[in-house]
Amino acid sequence: xxxxxxxxxxxxxxxxxxxxxxxxxxxxxxxxxxxxxxxxxxxxxxxxxxxxxxxxxxxxxxxxxxxxxxxxxxxxxxxxxxxxxxxxxxxxxxxxxxxxxxxxxxxxxxxxxxxxxxxxxxxxxxxxxxxxxxxxxxxxxxxxxxxxxxxxxxxxxxxxxxxxxxxxxxxxxxxxxxxxxxxxxxxxxxxxxxxxxxxxxxxxxxxxxxxxxxxxxxxxxxxxxxxxxxxxxxxxxxxxxxxxxxxxxxxxxxxxxxxxxxxxxxxxxxxxxxxxxxxxxxxxxxxxxxxxxxxxxxxxxxxxxxxxxxxxxxxxxxxxxxxxxxxxxxxxxxxxxxxxxxxxxxxxxxxxxxxxxxxxxxxxxxxxxxxxxxxxxxxxxxxxxxxxxxxxxxxxxxxxxxxxxxxxxxxxxxxxxxxxxxxxxxxxxxxxxxxxxxxxxxxxxxxxxxxxxxxxxxxxxxxxxxxxxxxxxxxxxxxxxxxxxxxxxxxxxxxxxxxxxxxxxxxxxxxxxxxxxxxxxxxxxxxxxxxxxxxxxxxxxxxxxxxxxxxxxxxxxxxxxxxxxxxxxxxxxxxxxxxxxxxxxxxxxxxxxxxxx
Amino acid sequence: xxxxxxxxxxxxxxxxxxxxxxxxxxxxxxxxxxxxxxxxxxxxxxxxxxxxxxxxxxxxxxxxxxxxxxxxxxxxxxxxxxxxxxxxxxxxxxxxxxxxxxxxxxxxxxxxxxxxxxxxxxxxxxxxxxxxxxxxxxxxxxxxxxxxxxxxxxxxxxxxxxxxxxxxxxxxxxxxxxxxxxxxxxxxxxxxxxxxxxxxxxxxxxxxxxxxxxxxxxxxxxxxxxxxxxxxxxx
Ligand SMILES: Cc1cc2nc3c(=O)[nH]c(=O)nc-3n(C[C@H](O)[C@H](O)[C@H](O)COP(=O)(O)OP(=O)(O)OC[C@H]3O[C@@H](n4cnc5c(N)ncnc54)[C@H](O)[C@@H]3O)c2cc1C
Ligand code: SF4
Ligand code: FES
Numbered sequence: 001x002x003x004x005x006x007x008x009x010x011x012x013x014x015x016x017x018x019x020x021x022x023x024x025x026x027x028x029x030x031x032x033x034x035x036x037x038x039x040x041x042x043x044x045x046x047x048x049x050x051x052x053x054x055x056x057x058x059x060x061x062x063x064x065x066x067x068x069x070x071x072x073x074x075x076x077x078x079x080x081x082x083x084x085x086x087x088x089x090x091x092x093x094x095x096x097x098x099x100x101x102x103x104x105x106x107x108x109x110x111x112x113x114x115x116x117x118x119x120x121x122x123x124x125x126x127x128x129x130x131x132x133x134x135x136x137x138x139x140x141x142x143x144x145x146x147x148x149x150x151x152x153x154x155x156x157x158x159x160x161x162x163x164x165x166x167x168x169x170x171x172x173x174x175x176x177x178x179x180x181x182x183x184x185x186x187x188x189x190x191x192x193x194x195x196x197x198x199x200x201x202x203x204x205x206x207x208x209x210x211x212x213x214x215x216x217x218x219x220x221x222x223x224x225x226x227x228x229x230x231x232x233x234x235x236x237x238x239x240x241x242x243x244x245x246x247x248x249x250x251x252x253x254x255x256x257x258x259x260x261x262x263x264x265x266x267x268x269x270x271x272x273x274x275x276x277x278x279x280x281x282x283x284x285x286x287x288x289x290x291x292x293x294x295x296x297x298x299x300x301x302x303x304x305x306x307x308x309x310x311x312x313x314x315x316x317x318x319x320x321x322x323x324x325x326x327x328x329x330x331x332x333x334x335x336x337x338x339x340x341x342x343x344x345x346x347x348x349x350x351x352x353x354x355x356x357x358x359x360x361x362x363x364x365x366x367x368x369x370x371x372x373x374x375x376x377x378x379x380x381x382x383x384x385x386x387x388x389x390x391x392x393x394x395x396x397x398x399x400x401x402x403x404x405x406x407x408x409x410x411x412x413x414x415x416x417x418x419x420x421x422x423x424x425x426x427x428x429x430x431x432x433x434x435x436x437x438x439x440x441x442x443x444x445x446x447x448x449x450x451x452x453x454x455x456x457x458x459x460x461x462x463x464x465x466x467x468x469x470x471x472x473x474x475x476x477x478x479x480x481x482x483x484x485x486x487x488x489x490x491x492x493x494x495x496x497x498x499x500x501x502x503x504x505x506x507x508x509x510x511x512x513x514x515x516x517x518x519x520x521x522x523x524x525x526x527x528x529x530x531x532x533x534x535x536x537x538x539x540x541x542x543x544x545x546x547x548x549x550x551x552x553x554x555x556x557x558x559x560x561x562x563x564x565x566x567x568x569x570x571x572x573x574x575x576x577x578x579x580x581x582x583x584x585x586x587x588x589x590x591x592x593x594x595x596x597x
Numbered sequence: 598x599x600x601x602x603x604x605x606x607x608x609x610x611x612x613x614x615x616x617x618x619x620x621x622x623x624x625x626x627x628x629x630x631x632x633x634x635x636x637x638x639x640x641x642x643x644x645x646x647x648x649x650x651x652x653x654x655x656x657x658x659x660x661x662x663x664x665x666x667x668x669x670x671x672x673x674x675x676x677x678x679x680x681x682x683x684x685x686x687x688x689x690x691x692x693x694x695x696x697x698x699x700x701x702x703x704x705x706x707x708x709x710x711x712x713x714x715x716x717x718x719x720x721x722x723x724x725x726x727x728x729x730x731x732x733x734x735x736x737x738x739x740x741x742x743x744x745x746x747x748x749x750x751x752x753x754x755x756x757x758x759x760x761x762x763x764x765x766x767x768x769x770x771x772x773x774x775x776x777x778x779x780x781x782x783x784x785x786x787x788x789x790x791x792x793x794x795x796x797x798x799x800x801x802x803x804x805x806x807x808x809x810x811x812x813x814x815x816x817x818x819x820x821x822x823x824x825x826x827x828x829x830x831x832x
Contacts, residue, residue, distance in 0.1 A: 041657055099727070100714060101714025110731075213650050214650045348812075349654075517694050
């Protein structure tokens, strides 16, 4: 072990959650942030629409409303203690970002500007409320930049372009991680007292997705192989408005600004499905509506897409019909310039990828796999909990999309993830630093890197029958079509078998590149192994849950079943077998009731 | 359609120097150049190395020379560049392997700009946001869009001539703070940029502005920084 480094706290991931954790941990503990990409390239930078907080900068709003909306959005599967904690911290979290320099858009009074988003409402009127603080349609980019800048200012240690391959456990406690430096291919051991995983999502198990190539579930997969359970993996969010075929996201902020969904008959169809908030219903509801329109033959030209229409004449017409007004009470009257000002990046995406100009043309969209509600189970301090009794794994923490606190339950509300990463990233950082003060370093094993070395060795020396590109495409196709927006027993069973078969074939992979420097072929193969492990857990969890709730909609069990299924799923790997368990949902203020928008 | 793609290849563990390989793949005119590279890597030569992540022009990973000009491979469609494509690494940064260049000098220059909010004044007494008018916010909007892809800096003849020059991307980063009404570090940054490796090296070649995939008017931004240096004014 030539390359050993020692830190009190090591953070795996340089996205919003990882940077926030690194920033806070480094205040009191020697901390390093490891990231497989330069941190500024993390997928937090792709987030568009906004970050929620009941600032009330335009109209009355309260954290309690934010809490209720989040509970309702989660289809009552979110843990209410954690949700309340998050929505109470939201206002300070957003203000802190502003104080760090984040360039939010501004109200005429110079305060942080806010826009409506799906599922965020005034709890008295039921109408959409302006809760999403935003910086044009690149809020995530600004968050990522700002946090990275603060980390530079505070001299946080970075290991850029190092990919973590393994988690080291000694005496049942966290003892560090093993990583490969991409530019040299050398393995490094980072010896630590506390480890925080913040590796983001795993949407690359699906064919059509808004997620980056890097979203391969490395963190959850590594921990899962070490016997740590994964929670609520059946809940994956399909965002209703992805660019047709490409899956690139068109922010819900577009509908927040007044865009509507239109079918082949030229009809605005959302009022049929959500009479009160219409196009601003929760994402699972809108995605199912789009899917249903397509399935019943009302996709455009009979194809797999519908239109999203933000042309000023359309927006103004429906705003008048809906009685929507500006904050000062005047009628909504937007122009082409408003569109350019509010969603400039979306306009750019449509022009570049579709040759469509949203100011004068409608945008072809279809639902796209977007966000993992499930993940590594944690409590609200970011401590990883490994059973149904809340037992924490000593020294192990997780935050961000890879974690499941659970504040999003069965369906995440838009803008709540950016909030999640900031709030829980911070608390994981604080808690990990605090923990590191209470323990000594565990002694590292003789060869901490041996497992990683043999994983690589296996990929280099397989019989060469299978190809990463083909296996990965097969997995994505089957997951998207059979464990997608609507699910049923037969399809999921077949998907699960297919994934298991692909896992067998994966053992036969050979990587042709024998080099060490930037061997991206080897790393992509290793990542595919992670995706396959995750896909199996997603399919199994989905098959197991015999009800419909939030993002999990079963044709064969169309109703929510609180009597039997108001509980979280946990899946463990034990002796090469998958084992399913459950844990109760924390319900404090809001008893489950029917969910209508 | 048939796409012919000629790619610069260099494996430091095997090759003395770089060379080109040509691949012919079946693709679509709406494919991104990145999709074509993925296809070559997936189907023909797994060892081909390039960076990528978001695949839609927001992370800054895959800036490279496509038919001689800097572009993001994920934001360039076959229909824009035609079915005969040449892909090479960025100029001015050391090639690490194939299309991957060493980004460290680039990020080092960024870090020299004090790229973070400097404001030691007390926060508003109510604990709320520092106020900023929409006009003040608009003043530096352009330069907040930068994704640090390095397309500009590596298209700049002054940077090719001397890599001591901080380069346009670093100046854009400085601009983002210099013109932010909440920031108090403008004089420090202007001082750094007035050194020999700063704005004096910019000869307004406009290559940067043309290369920027985020359509940032970089030359204009550099001009504003130069102006602020001369006049000491920030509006
Ligand atoms: C297109 C899009 C738009 C979105 N818009 C919004 C929005 O408007 N509002 C909202 O609230 N949410 C939004 N979301 C969701 C939200 O952006 C993400 O859930 C959130 O940013 C995830 O942050 P993170 O810090 O957990 O992960 P990321 O920012 O993805 O960071 C993951 C980090 O982990 C590192 N990493 C991964 N694996 C390894 C490894 N093995 N070794 C070392 N490092 C590793 C990566 O390099 C990266 O730095 C959007 C998501 C997408 C895809
Ligand atoms: S200014 Fe433009 S070209 Fe230069 S690094 Fe930023 S985004 Fe890339
Ligand atoms: S892959 Fe992110 S910019 Fe091209």
